[in-house]
Amino acid sequence: MSNAAKSLLFLTLLSGISALLLPEDPLGNAALIVCGSMFGLFLLALLVGRKIKFDPILR
Template sequence: MSTAAKSLLILTLLSGFAAALLPEETLGSALLIACGSFFSLLLLALIAGRKIKFDPVLR
């Protein structure tokens, strides 16, 4: 896992926990939006960091 993916995972977890613990009227919806955007960026970082090896010779 790349460092970008690790940092996005930490940000996703922190914003998710903060959204669950804080009351709804104090930044509740903004934290849920941040959690969703960090999660989508995490998925993109995981897909981009994947090393796909192409072997032209079929064995």
């Protein structure tokens, strides 16, 4: 896992915990939106950091 993916995972967990602890105000909804966007960026960082090797000759 790359450093960017690790930091995005940490930010996702941090925003998810803050969304659970904040009351149901607009700040709570904003924390959920931030959590979802960080999770999406985390998945994107995992896909970009993965090196896929393609072997055209099936053995």
